[in-house]
Each structure stands twice: as C-alpha cells, then as structure tokens.
Amino acid sequence: MKKENTKDLRRLGTSELFVSPVGLGCLQFSRGKGFSGLFWSETDHSVIEEIVRVSIENGVNWFDTAELYGRGESEKSLSRALSRLNVPREDVIIATKWWPLLRTAGSISRTIGKRLSYLDTDRVDLHQIHNPFSFSSVASEMREMAGLANKGLIRYVGVSNFSAEQMRKAHMELSRYGMALVSNQVKYSLLDREIEKNGVLDAAEDLGVTIIAYSPLARGLLTGKFHESPELLRERNYFRRLYGSLTVKNLERSGPVVEALASISQKYDAAPSQVALNWLMNFRGERVVVIPGASNVRQAEQNAASMSFKLSGDDLSLLAEVSSVNAE
Numbered sequence: 001m002k003k004e005n006t007k008d009l010r011r012l013g014t015s016e017l018f019v020s021p022v023g024l025g026c027l028q029f030s031r032g033k034g035f036s037g038l039f040w041s042e043t044d045h046s047v048i049e050e051i052v053r054v055s056i057e058n059g060v061n062w063f064d065t066a067e068l069y070g071r072g073e074s075e076k077s078l079s080r081a082l083s084r085l086n087v088p089r090e091d092v093i094i095a096t097k098w099w100p101l102l103r104t105a106g107s108i109s110r111t112i113g114k115r116l117s118y119l120d121t122d123r124v125d126l127h128q129i130h131n132p133f134s135f136s137s138v139a140s141e142m143r144e145m146a147g148l149a150n151k152g153l154i155r156y157v158g159v160s161n162f163s164a165e166q167m168r169k170a171h172m173e174l175s176r177y178g179m180a181l182v183s184n185q186v187k188y189s190l191l192d193r194e195i196e197k198n199g200v201l202d203a204a205e206d207l208g209v210t211i212i213a214y215s216p217l218a219r220g221l222l223t224g225k226f227h228e229s230p231e232l233l234r235e236r237n238y239f240r241r242l243y244g245s246l247t248v249k250n251l252e253r254s255g256p257v258v259e260a261l262a263s264i265s266q267k268y269d270a271a272p273s274q275v276a277l278n279w280l281m282n283f284r285g286e287r288v289v290v291i292p293g294a295s296n297v298r299q300a301e302q303n304a305a306s307m308s309f310k311l312s313g314d315d316l317s318l319l320a321e322v323s324s325v326n327a328e
C-alpha cells in the first residue's frame, strides 16, 4: 500500500502527531445504527474496507471517528477494516471522541475501555470532547483527560465545537498537567466561515491549536452534484436533507461559489469538490486540516487526491472573495 509523502504532513497542534492535510471522516461508518443511522444507511463492511484502502493509498494517514457514530459501530468498522487490510496500528493515527451530553466528566474514564476495545488498540492517539454541552466543567473534563494521558491510555487531547473562550479555558486547564490542547474540530467550509469571525481561528493561532474542519464539503453541496441534478435532493431521506441543509434555497445561495469552483477546477484538471477541499487546507496555511466523509469508494479516492495539487494564491483569494458574499 502506498504511504503518504511525509514532507507534506502537518503537525497537529504542538503534538508529535503528523497528519496528512486530508483525514477520513468516519461518521459514514455508523452502519445505520444510533443517531447517525438516521442520516446514513448501512454501508457494507467490504465498502468500508475499500474506502479505507483507497484513502491510505492516496496519502491519508489518519481517521476521525466517535463514540456517538453508530454507538461505537464506526470505531469497530474502522478497526476491522484496518485489521483486514493488515495496516500496522503504528502506521495510522486515530482520533475519536467522548460524547458529553447528559453526562459528567467521570464517564470519560468509564468509557475509555470501550474506545480501546472497539478500536482494537491500547492507546487512542487523539481523544476529543465532542461538544461543550455536559454536566461537568471544562476543568473537570481536562483533568479526566489528563489522567488518561498519564496512564498512557490516550496520547493527546482535542475538543470539538468549542468557542474561543472554551478553547482558551481547556488549554489553560491542560497546562496544569503539563499538557496542551492540540485541536478544535469545528464546522468550516467555503459555505460556512463562521470561525473566521467568532474568534475560534484567532484563538487557534494564538494557542498553536490545529483546526480540524468537519463537513468541509458542506455535506455534499460543494461538490456541485445537487446543483447539476437537483432531483438528487429527493433521493436523500428527510433527516439527511435536514442534517446537510440540503434545500433548494441553499442550492441557490451556494450557486456562485459552486460556479467559481467549477471554473477554477478546469485549470487543475480537478473536480470542484477537490478545489473546495484544497482551498480549505491551504487558505490558512497549515493551521487547518480537513476530514471529508465518503459514502463510497470513488468519493474517498477523489477527496484524498485533493492533496495532489495546490491552488495558486490568486485562486485562493478569488474563492475567498466569492464565498465571503455567499457564506453563512
């Protein structure tokens, strides 16, 4: 299996984890189970295996999953695929997340055993707090995470959907234990540039934290396929349309960005979706890495191959300008 070109890897925060600019989002591996099962139907294990294989072959060296995704089904499917592909555990980086809603920080330690068992590993590379909504404070969550790191059960700590203030708090709390916050995983794409305005990106720069951009293709909208064939919207179930904001109004709103992507993509012999990902991974230098999800093998291959070129400064600026008018 082809390995990534190490010179292109990016340091995650101040950690010793070096990740490819594109990682693989594994929400799509929930196999129809749990909350995520409302959006994505069951993907066969053989397809998951192929998605993982082509991703690695095209330079992806890390995977983002979560306890929430199919109630652990995504974690299990990912480790099953890696094992069947004979990928040595140390060759890839795995990030997972603890689900905080209606829970207290103590459950981070109570649930780590399941994470390790489902991922078939003795150490999680990056453990993240999935969102800031828990019965416990950020301070207790960071204490719990630091305790796991101390026991060697996790390597680094990240957060997700945290505001600038919550990031700073998490970073400060971790520093009490000689650790640093490594990443904040947030929604970021050419159609949603909120983090550029709400202080999250600035806080990431200040703290040396990496932004992991989720929903980088705006859940499919930025591929242009729904603009080209609006009838595809009807093929997605109600929850998927709701989750992805896949509405006729949003097709109209995103039209100018998608047109600009299509026009620029011709210069690079690339797909519009690849240009959208390339913009996100380069517009802010190395601060941002992206984790597109893939529903099939072709998408995974195409998304990973978006690392094979680099948009010029003019094209980065042009897209930033067009999208600033049309982004949320």
Ligand SMILES: NC(=O)c1ccc[n+]([C@@H]2O[C@H](COP(=O)([O-])OP(=O)(O)OC[C@H]3O[C@@H](n4cnc5c(N)ncnc54)[C@H](OP(=O)(O)O)[C@@H]3O)[C@@H](O)[C@H]2O)c1
Residues within 6 Å of the ligand: 024, 025, 026, 027, 028, 064, 065, 130, 160, 161, 185, 186, 213, 214, 215, 216, 217, 218, 219, 220, 221, 223, 225, 273, 291, 292, 293, 294, 295, 296, 298, 299, 300, 302, 303
């Ligand atoms: N931390 C959080 O709160 C959070 C929240 C959401 C997601 N995430 C993470 O971020 C990852 C990605 O986010 P996401 O899945 O919401 O959004 P996304 O990556 O923007 O969109 C993924 C969807 O877009 C379509 N797609 C992907 N690549 C394509 C291509 N090359 N050509 C055409 N269509 C393509 C597929 O859907 P169809 O084939 O059905 O069109 C795919 O399921 C997830 O897997 C998860 O790991 C994290």
